Amino acid sequence: MRLLKDRQGAELTEVGLVLALVVVVAIIALRLLGGNISDVLNRVASAIGGG
């Protein structure tokens, strides 16, 4: 199990900061657009389950 064995700690980097900013912008955009991911996933799950 690679993940369980990996002991390394990450370092703060410019890439990490940029990715965090991208995540923040994406979350704000999703909220502004009113996207309801939970509803979509529920509908997909229902469709797969034949419900």
Add this chain to the structure above:
Amino acid sequence: MSLAEAAFRLTISAWLVYLALADIRHGQVTNWATVPPLLGAVAWQTVRGEWTAAVLLVLGLFVAEWPITWPLGIAGIVAIWPQVTIQGMEATTAVWIVVLVLWLLDVLGGADVKTVMTLMVLFPDPRLAWLLLLAWLGFSLVYVVRRHGRTTPRVLLSTLGKMAHPSRSGHRSPALPAVAMAGLVYVWFYL
């Protein structure tokens, strides 16, 4: 606050401080400090009836081991999503996906990922997810500004364009203290 609550918060705090110090000193954390807490937290949620945590862990470890199977992981999450929402594990799922992807991209280390996963399964609260994100942003921003000063905006734009690490600064900037800080704030002010 009862004695049991205080003991619980102190235990979590001591664990987080230990992880942060180990990362600062050695750049890595022994698996004894990260794996048992993760497995224990998942087992605890499972015993409480929140079994989706265990399924998510199995899916996560499977995809971590064989990244090419990620569509299977997504399909598994979609299949159990109704139960995830019923059990209130949406924030946990979202954060686990993000940290796993970042680990696969080599942005996060295994110690960070397991610590975040443990915190999010112990406290499946969106506010903790926000705290983790804000702590990461804050610590990273301080590090980048200290390193680049006034050229920070230009460096970030350049990083965004290439998505590559600028040259190493020569001194370490461990990330686990940011995770620990978020956990400590949550445990003492939001729990």
